[in-house]
Amino acid sequence: MLAGDISAGVVVAMMMIPQGMAYAMVAGLPPVAGIYASILPPLLYALFGSSMTQSVGPMAIVALMTAAALGPLAAAGSGLYMVLAAQLALLSGIALLACGLLRFGFLANFFSRPVMSGFTIGSAIVIAWGQVPTLAGAALPRFHLPSLMLGAGSLLLLLAARAWLARLLRALGMGPGGADIGVRLAPMVVVIGATVLVAWFDLAAAGVKTTGAVPAGLPGLNLALSNGHWRALLQPALLIGFMIFLISMSAAQALALKRQEKLHSNMELIGLGAANLGSALSGGFPVTGSMSRSAVNFSAGANTPLASVISALLLALALVAPTGWLALLPLPALAATIIVAVLGMLELATLRTALRYDRGDALALVATACGVLVLGVEAGVVIGVVLSMGTLIWRASRPHIAVLGRIAGTEHFRNIERYPGETAPGVLLLRIDAGLFFGNVEAVNARIEEELAAHSAHCFTRHLVLVLSAVNAIDTSALFGLIELNVLLRHRGVKLHLAEVKGPVLDRLKTSDLLSTLNGKVFLSTAMAWDELAGKG
Known part of the structure; x- marks a missing residue:
């Protein structure tokens, strides 16, 4: 040694x-x-x-x-x-x-x-x-x-x-x-x-x-x-x-x-x-x-x-x-x-990978390099930090939301765009794949409205189930967004349900008015929600 x-x-x-x-x-x-x-x-x-x-x-x-x-x-x-x-x-x-x-x-x-x-x-x-x-x-x-x-x-x-x-x-x-x-x-x-x-x-x-x-x-x-x-x-x-x-x-x-x-x-x-x-x-x-x-x-x-x-x-x-x-x-x-x-x-492997994998990251790479060349080193650092944070915020503000269907013969539910899942006429299952915070609550509610409209075009939607298995946190702004969504759906005759809420998130929700005013139920699993609601569609 x-x-x-x-x-x-x-x-x-x-x-x-x-x-x-x-x-x-x-x-x-x-x-x-x-x-x-x-x-x-x-x-x-x-x-x-x-x-x-x-x-x-x-x-x-x-x-x-x-x-x-x-x-x-x-x-x-x-x-x-x-x-x-x-x-x-x-x-x-x-x-x-x-x-x-x-x-x-x-x-x-x-x-x-x-x-x-x-x-x-x-x-x-x-x-x-x-x-x-x-x-x-x-x-x-x-x-x-x-x-x-x-x-x-x-x-x-x-x-x-x-x-x-x-x-x-x-x-x-x-x-x-x-x-x-x-x-x-x-x-x-x-x-x-x-x-x-x-x-x-x-x-x-x-x-x-x-x-x-x-x-x-x-x-x-x-x-x-x-x-x-x-x-x-x-x-x-x-x-x-x-x-x-x-x-x-x-x-x-x-x-x-x-x-x-x-x-x-x-x-x-x-x-x-x-x-x-x-x-x-x-x-x-x-x-x-x-x-x-x-x-x-x-x-x-x-x-x-x-x-x-x-x-x-x-x-x-x-x-x-x-x-x-x-x-x-x-x-x-x-x-x-x-x-x-x-x-x-001057390694270009990262740029080649980003071009194939994520064009947004490739654009951030090129913009940062150009910022250093045109505006100077300090400006390049600032541009890099802003782009890094901006990309993070932009992605977080547009979370992936999937319409779920049941895989035949199982209790597994998957995105119907990727898997041949079974759906019920009056039940809409939506999985939100990100934490809910002030920066994305409006986008989430807008997407929910879009999916409700598309689902109701075929038949009246009586039950909306938000599957929160990927939601690690819900901030105060998002909480108010859910409360307002609950009130809006109540007036339309649509029941709002929650499924697979993580323990820490559920503990915080219990201190709010959402659960006591929820016009639907909180289900332990998506399968349990399906078993109870699919027959009521």
């Missing part, structure tokens, strides 16, 4: 140096800020988080959201910008901690998978396109030839490694796990190779931009704040905190399933909150769990949070040791690593 944690810690640390520096660039910060954000946060998450193999640190989408939030407030890379980045991490961390202490872990359920996929796709395109000028060495359509050659060459090597390296390593006798780790470490090898080229041919003198001098030593633990920007940072901090939790839970849950472990969402909130407070104290920016790094951590043999502790200590050691070589890391090569990393986020 210890050997697995040590090997995983070493592998993730090697991966984090180029990745952390690259994501700091996405956030508009000096590259070293990415390493700062990779030391204290994983240590604190290891203390408070619940996942055994989650790797916490900089992540592409959160870095992009950081840049979007801070861009209007300060110049990228400036002293104020760095202060605001730490302040943003502080606010996000406080929000996450508060949600964890208040047990708001259920909030992760309010962002559907298709909407999350759309947000990821849109963010990946924005990030990749934003790195093209850095890769080309100049703003398009211009380019700097040495930078473009170095960046494009790095990009091609990384794409080739993604496509063929694992197969090659397996052909050479390496196991699947080792081959996967080899692919994940390809960016480190490419960046080191590009750095050697920069040093060997003095490409910095030829105009290739590098990271520049990287401060030696560990980051100072302090909290610099800008008192005039609290209100401007509050909304983006809440959105970023929400995305931090969502992204991290997605990664952690995938690994927890593989390890047959149980995650505690509220502990995850506390762990992520503590990690972001640590990032704020050490000059970093908002951080979260990363699917790619966590997968590498798991594949490399991590068994406990000790692996993350070892990674953090190795990164700290890298800053304590001479850092002159880090100054030669070429920005075009780092841009290539970012582009290849985010291209891996």
Whole structure:
């Protein structure tokens, strides 16, 4: 177990140096800020988080959201910008901690998978396109030839490694796990190779931009704040905190399933909150769990949070040791690593599934992606949340209602549109397949009126039986709706009956006037209602 944690810690640390520096660039910060954000946060998450193999640190989408939030407030890379980045991490961390202490872990359920996929796709395109000028060495359509050659060459090597390296390593006798780790470490090898080229041919003198001098030593633990920007940072901090939790839970849950472990969402909130407070104290920016790094951590043999502790200590050691070589890391090569990393986020499987299974979800996915591309990252998050909640409300407001018939020779009742069920002339059986609340009571009553009209067109309906086997709750608005329906049907000479009412629902109905004024009966089962009423039709 210890050997697995040590090997995983070493592998993730090697991966984090180029990745952390690259994501700091996405956030508009000096590259070293990415390493700062990779030391204290994983240590604190290891203390408070619940996942055994989650790797916490900089992540592409959160870095992009950081840049979007801070861009209007300060110049990228400036002293104020760095202060605001730490302040943003502080606010996000406080929000996450508060949600964890208040047990708001259920909030992760309010962002559907298709909407999350759309947000990821849109963010990946924005990030990749934003790195093209850095890769080309100049703003398009211009380019700097040495930078473009170095960046494009790095990009091609990384794409080739993604496509063929694992197969090659397996052909050479390496196991699947080792081959996967080899692919994940390809960016480190490419960046080191590009750095050697920069040093060997003095490409910095030829105009290739590098990271520049990287401060030696560990980051100072302090909290610099800008008192005039609290209100401007509050909304983006809440959105970023929400995305931090969502992204991290997605990664952690995938690994927890593989390890047959149980995650505690509220502990995850506390762990992520503590990690972001640590990032704020050490000059970093908002951080979260990363699917790619966590997968590498798991594949490399991590068994406990000790692996993350070892990674953090190795990164700290890298800053304590001479850092002159880090100054030669070429920005075009780092841009290539970012582009290849985010291209891996362009998974279209969810869209294909949604197109076949639910066009509404597919539309929400596309709308969220377009919102990110056209309106920006923060607007994309808001659009995603609104679409997720809107889809939920829209579906809940239009519950499925089935006309039931008895399967011949049995006591089973099924939807007559799907099964050849027997019906009785004067009896209408309706099954409502959702809870009744203020948002759907009008639609339910309207549908009941439609079915009564259709049934009465053949013969007069004397009995309406509402089968409530799928109704888990009836709120006050729906209660008044049922009372009004009961009065209306009484005037028409139609008796209203209830069947298969769940215990908790029946207990609440007993405290109301509905049951005492009901002009029909409450039946234990649909079969009992049929036996008593079918002969009276």
